[in-house]
Amino acid sequence: MEEKLALIEAALWISSQPLKLEELGRIAGIGSKGEVKKLLERLKQEYKRGIELVETEEGWQFLVKPELLPKVSHLAPYCELSEGCRRTLAIIIWKEPVKKSEVVKIQGNKAYSYIKKLEKLGLVKAEKSGHTSILRLTQKFERWLGKEKEEIKKLLEEAVK
Secondary structure, eight states, X not given: OHHHHHHHHHHHHHOSSOBOHHHHHHHHTOOOHHHHHHHHHHHHHHOOSSEEEEEETTEEEEEEOGGGHHHHGGGSGGGGOOHHHHHHHHHHHHHOSEEHHHHHHHHOXXXXXXXXXXXXXXXXXXXXXXXXXXXXXXXXXXXXXXXXXXXXXXXXXXXXX
16 A cells, blocks of 8 residues: 555656546556545645645645745746746736737737747636637646735735835
């Protein structure tokens, strides 16, 4: 059982995306979702310091505890976003939901590549609407910042006052 627990732990560490019970069971060679869930609960009890094991709609994943994010989030790969990507993201936060064409009108044609990168990182999703797309922030974006979209928008509004 320790080897199966170790496989689940390793899979959660190496994956940048949440993993479903079925996927974790397949990796560890466990057919029962209940057994996988028991092992996840055991892991959850073991991680009570800077990292926590969290179950989301998308699956299970290790996350930095929200209260620690302000001190360590600068080490995350999203911090390497270019200034253009950061500006584009700020526009999307400010105006969400927003038409892709509106972001391009504000930011210029380079916004297309910035939006594509933000989508690839899973921070923004685009839903087709006629000849354009409607851009929205994702749950992954909220988890990355450790705050809900409404809270982020309020902080942004206060920052520009």
